[in-house]
Amino acid sequence: MSIETLTAPPSRWNGLLPLWRQTPLSFRIGLIILLIHFVIAATGPFWAPYGYSQMGTGRPLSGMSWAHPFGVDQLGRDIFSRVVHGAHIVILLSLSGTLLGLIIGAVLGLLSGYVGGWFDEILQRFLEALISIPFLVLALIAIAAAGPELSGNPVLIVLVVALVYAPRIARMARTVAVDIATRDYVTVARLRGESAWSVMRRELLPNATSVLLVEFALRAGYAPVLIGSLGFLGFGLRPPTPEWGLMISENRALIMITPITVLGPGLALASLVVGLNLFTEGLARILGRTVKLGVQ
Amino acid sequence: MDAPVIAVEGLSVSYRQGAGFNRVVDDVSFSVAPGEVFGLVGESGCGKSTIALQLLGYRTPAMRTDAGTISFDGRDLLALDRAELDRIRGARIAFVPQNPTTALNPGIRVGAQIDEILGAHGYGEAGRRVDRALELFGLVGLPSRPDFLRRYPHQLSGGQQQRVCIAMALACDPAFVVLDEPTTGLDVTTQEQIVALLIDLRARLGMSMLYVTHDLGLLSQIADRVGVMYAGRMVEIAPTEELFTDPKHPYTRGLIGSIPRIEDKSGLPARPLRGLLQRHNLPKGCPFAPRCDWALPECFEDRQELATAGSAREVACWRWPEIEVPEDARALVESPEVEQAGNLLAINDVSVIYGSGRDAFTALREISLDIGEGETVALVGESGSGKSTLARAVAGLLAPAGGEIRLAGKALAGHVKDRTPEERRLIQFVFQNPDASLNPRARIAKALSRPLEFFFGKSTAENVTAALADVRLDGKYAARFPDELSGGERQRVAIARGLVAEPTLLLCDEILSALDVSVQASILALLQRLKTERGIAMLFISHDLAVVRMLADRVCVLFRGDIMELGRRDQIFAAPFHPYTHSLLEAVPTPLKPHPRREATRETAGTTPATGCAYAGRCAWQIGDICDNERPPWRETEEGLRIRCHHTLDELSRRATWPNAAPKQTEDQKVIQ
Numbered sequence: 001m002s003i004e005t006l007t008a009p010p011s012r013w014n015g016l017l018p019l020w021r022q023t024p025l026s027f028r029i030g031l032i033i034l035l036i037h038f039v040i041a042a043t044g045p046f047w048a049p050y051g052y053s054q055m056g057t058g059r060p061l062s063g064m065s066w067a068h069p070f071g072v073d074q075l076g077r078d079i080f081s082r083v084v085h086g087a088h089i090v091i092l093l094s095l096s097g098t099l100l101g102l103i104i105g106a107v108l109g110l111l112s113g114y115v116g117g118w119f120d121e122i123l124q125r126f127l128e129a130l131i132s133i134p135f136l137v138l139a140l141i142a143i144a145a146a147g148p149e150l151s152g153n154p155v156l157i158v159l160v161v162a163l164v165y166a167p168r169i170a171r172m173a174r175t176v177a178v179d180i181a182t183r184d185y186v187t188v189a190r191l192r193g194e195s196a197w198s199v200m201r202r203e204l205l206p207n208a209t210s211v212l213l214v215e216f217a218l219r220a221g222y223a224p225v226l227i228g229s230l231g232f233l234g235f236g237l238r239p240p241t242p243e244w245g246l247m248i249s250e251n252r253a254l255i256m257i258t259p260i261t262v263l264g265p266g267l268a269l270a271s272l273v274v275g276l277n278l279f280t281e282g283l284a285r286i287l288g289r290t291v292k293l294g295v296q
Numbered sequence: 297m298d299a300p301v302i303a304v305e306g307l308s309v310s311y312r313q314g315a316g317f318n319r320v321v322d323d324v325s326f327s328v329a330p331g332e333v334f335g336l337v338g339e340s341g342c343g344k345s346t347i348a349l350q351l352l353g354y355r356t357p358a359m360r361t362d363a364g365t366i367s368f369d370g371r372d373l374l375a376l377d378r379a380e381l382d383r384i385r386g387a388r389i390a391f392v393p394q395n396p397t398t399a400l401n402p403g404i405r406v407g408a409q410i411d412e413i414l415g416a417h418g419y420g421e422a423g424r425r426v427d428r429a430l431e432l433f434g435l436v437g438l439p440s441r442p443d444f445l446r447r448y449p450h451q452l453s454g455g456q457q458q459r460v461c462i463a464m465a466l467a468c469d470p471a472f473v474v475l476d477e478p479t480t481g482l483d484v485t486t487q488e489q490i491v492a493l494l495i496d497l498r499a500r501l502g503m504s505m506l507y508v509t510h511d512l513g514l515l516s517q518i519a520d521r522v523g524v525m526y527a528g529r530m531v532e533i534a535p536t537e538e539l540f541t542d543p544k545h546p547y548t549r550g551l552i553g554s555i556p557r558i559e560d561k562s563g564l565p566a567r568p569l570r571g572l573l574q575r576h577n578l579p580k581g582c583p584f585a586p587r588c589d590w591a592l593p594e595c596f597e598d599r600q601e602l603a604t605a606g607s608a609r610e611v612a613c614w615r616w617p618e619i620e621v622p623e624d625a626r627a628l629v630e631s632p633e634v635e636q637a638g639n640l641l642a643i644n645d646v647s648v649i650y651g652s653g654r655d656a657f658t659a660l661r662e663i664s665l666d667i668g669e670g671e672t673v674a675l676v677g678e679s680g681s682g683k684s685t686l687a688r689a690v691a692g693l694l695a696p697a698g699g700e701i702r703l704a705g706k707a708l709a710g711h712v713k714d715r716t717p718e719e720r721r722l723i724q725f726v727f728q729n730p731d732a733s734l735n736p737r738a739r740i741a742k743a744l745s746r747p748l749e750f751f752f753g754k755s756t757a758e759n760v761t762a763a764l765a766d767v768r769l770d771g772k773y774a775a776r777f778p779d780e781l782s783g784g785e786r787q788r789v790a791i792a793r794g795l796v797a798e799p800t801l802l803l804c805d806e807i808l809s810a811l812d813v814s815v816q817a818s819i820l821a822l823l824q825r826l827k828t829e830r831g832i833a834m835l836f837i838s839h840d841l842a843v844v845r846m847l848a849d850r851v852c853v854l855f856r857g858d859i860m861e862l863g864r865r866d867q868i869f870a871a872p873f874h875p876y877t878h879s880l881l882e883a884v885p886t887p888l889k890p891h892p893r894r895e896a897t898r899e900t901a902g903t904t905p906a907t908g909c910a911y912a913g914r915c916a917w918q919i920g921d922i923c924d925n926e927r928p929p930w931r932e933t934e935e936g937l938r939i940r941c942h943h944t945l946d947e948l949s950r951r952a953t954w955p956n957a958a959p960k961q962t963e964d965q966k967v968i969q
Contacts, residue, residue: 190712193713193750202738206738
């Protein structure tokens with residue numbers, strides 16, 4: 001019998017331009033929403049009608065108008081301008097905090113799931129202990145431990161967000177790792193003598209990306225709320241920082257009089273969360289190769 | 297001929313793929329007469345299962361029926377609405393699935409699952425249906441006891457689960473039963489029992505069946521007529537016997553030629569198919585033309601329709617009258633048996649125990665086995681015999697509870713992490729399932745370059761191309777992801793990944809069992825070549841004795857963690873046999889060999905006594921209590937064949953009937969369990 005050489009059929013990875021049309025719809029919508037947010041965040045301070053702490057821009061507590069699309073708050077500040085000015089703060093703090101949490105959580109979780117044994121046991125019990133503490137309480141404990149001189153510091157906020165999210169992401173990552181660790185290609189790597197770190201980076205991480213990205217999107221969506229709550233309690237960013245969560249907290253008493261002052265920042269927050277979710281969900285499908293991009 | 301029970305006319309089915317539809321079944325016509333078993337055979341992806349599901353009127357949003365009719369009971373199944381189909385399915389047309397483990401609901405007792413289908417079709421009153429369920433269990437060879445009805449699926453063996461599925465299919469006395477690869481997931485001995493049951497049921501109930509499988513050997517035992525499919529088209533329909541003795545279509549010839557014949561001394565396939573089905577570049581004309589030895593330029597342009605060729609036969613090839621039946625073209629030389637050059641691997645008294653305390657389970661019981669340099673040793677046995685456990689122990693995935701494993705004279709550590717990089721490099725593992733053995737997110741180039749980097753410090757694109765060439769794959773595959781490869785191609789990559797480490801020992805764990813027969817043949821040829829060219833020793837695990845006969849130098853037969861027989865290939869396939877080896881050989885379906893009416897075996901007989909013979913309780917030649925209580929001695933022939941049995945070698949030789957017809961089976965021996 002002859003053993004013939006098989007020639008490869010034409011690959012589906014030949015060009016990049018026609019790929020856009022084949023991406024999932026959710027990915028395209030999500031990407032557009034996110035791009036709008038990023039453009040506003042980057043350019044907002046240059047075209048916002050008023051400064052973020054500028055008072056007396058209009059009659060306090062006035063509702064929607066052409067001059068003040070999101071109304072005016074008690075101090076006479078233009079909510080729309082504040083939302084625009086706050087975009088980069090919200091995006092930067094929530095994304096970097098969640099990203100840090102994702103990195104720490106994914107590394108701990110994947111390693112723990114792959115290595116198993118006592119390392120896994122101890123780490124999991126510790127993480128469970130952290131998760132059992134409510135979000136805000138844990139955040140407040142961390143801020144209190146950091147001391148008063150760091151209070152209100154954006155870096156501290158980022159670290160706190162990471163601390164709150166990392167255990168939850170770690171547990172998710174561990175579940176995924178336990179499943180992948182039994183696959184034959186991981187066994188092959190183990191037989192080769194690869195270190196746990198190398199197995200995690202080469203075999204586990206690429207196969208966990210879709211789950212981790214969805215997790216990231218979900219957490220990143222809640223991060224502005226967490227940051228806002230901290231601000232409201234006086235442990236987060238300090239007024240008059242135009243942080244959206246903080247603004248919702250500040251204006252929540254006015255919701256009966258001028259609902260738009262709460263709805264405006266809320267709308268901005270919601271669209272960011274929706275955009276993040278659609279984008280990451282689509283990205284997860286592309287990376288998971290359930291939707292295949294390519295030229296036929 | 298009677299009016300057919302079911303007639304398929306010009307059926308074409310497409311699946312959604314991306315924006316368009318992809319034709320998977322193209323203009324297929326056939327019919328099944330009352331009481332007839334029609335076999336449908338072809339490689340994976342040929343559309344045979346799609347047809348099976350269409351016969352039940354199964355539809356999904358991703359599937360589109362483009363043309364055709366399926367007449368049953370004077371109606372067109374494809375035109376019926378859901379409610380009408382529900383009345384027919386299960387009652388008039390029944391289905392036996394491939395995998396009974398997933399087909400049965402794990403949370404419902406088997407009796408209740410049978411009752412459910414009886415109830416759904418208004419078969420008998422609620423109180424009386426238990427009697428029917430018991431009757432059905434008796435019919436399919438399960439104990440017809442009420443307590444058995446109360447079992448959950450996980451309390452049954454795979455064979456018993458499949459019997460339950462068959463009982464469910466028969467529940468409402470259907471006119472037609474569709475069986476989709478009903479024995480594919482089962483052991484060879486269990487498979488034989490299920491086939492015997494189906495033959496028996498058909499004789500007693502006279503029902504019509506459509507039997508879908510990729511195993512032609514199996515069809516020869518059960519089918520009256522066989523339809524051969526290729527790339528969605530029916531290429532030949534013929535009565536079973538004629539198909540095997542005088543295949544007309546070149547594809548059928550190749551398919552029959554690809555089957556390794558166990559009764560054949562060399563064990564080589566007579567005339568295997570070349571190439572692979574590559575659906576993405578089918579010609580306009582005959583889909584088989586690219587792989588056909590007789591193809592003319594016209595074949596690529598014009599499509600051959602199925603046309604009458606002699607009585608009761610149809611062939612979709614217009615060259616069939618001209619084609620000479622070829623001589624056996626055994627281009628492959630039988631691999632010469634390797635002289636015991638030097639001992640590469642020594643397995644000494646290795647035991648493996650899973651769990652501990654009361655739950656401890658002995659998977660391997662003091663196994664001793666040597667593998668010489670460049671020698672291929674086959675491990676044979678059914679699932680649960682400890683074949684894979686032994687390979688895993690050698691690889692260092694499981695630490696043995698006792699004994700030691702030596703590689704080239706040096707003792708190996710039990711766990712792979714305690715072994716030296718050199719030791720890890722010299723032993724490479726190829727897994728059974730090509731779908732799981734490659735990282736789905738890594739391109740082929742990465743899968744192949746990583747071991748090179750790891751063991752030799754560097755890897756270049758040329759290394760990867762060379763590694764692919766070694767397993768006869770084009771260099772362009774390097775840029776692919778595993779899901780862009782077929783199963784056979786993935787298995788080649790998995791072998792290449794093992795080879796780049798330049799091992800001296802390759803552990804192959806059932807690496808052919810997930811592949812089609814023609815793909816198997818090409819991978820086997822590849823392994824043969826590696827064996828002769830590179831002198832790599834192999835521990836080759838397989839349940840397929842025909843494959844083992846082709847490749848192995850020595851064979852080791854395992855049962856429940858104990859070696860039953862160990863010897864050179866020619867010794868294993870000749871008397872004297874161990875009773876278990878004999879039953880394995882008898883169970884192999886061979887084209888056109890009358891179905892062996894061998895002595896029935898009990899399906900499972902509890903746990904093995906710790907003291908006696910592992911095979912005691914299932915052995916057809918059992919002597920008596922001695923088998924249960926005393927571990928049998930090794931009996932060794934002058935040539936070095938070793939058999940562990942209480943019978944003397946002479947007695948074993950006397951009892952051996954394989955490869956000739958076995959004695960008749962008597963009625964009382966048919967009882968299973």
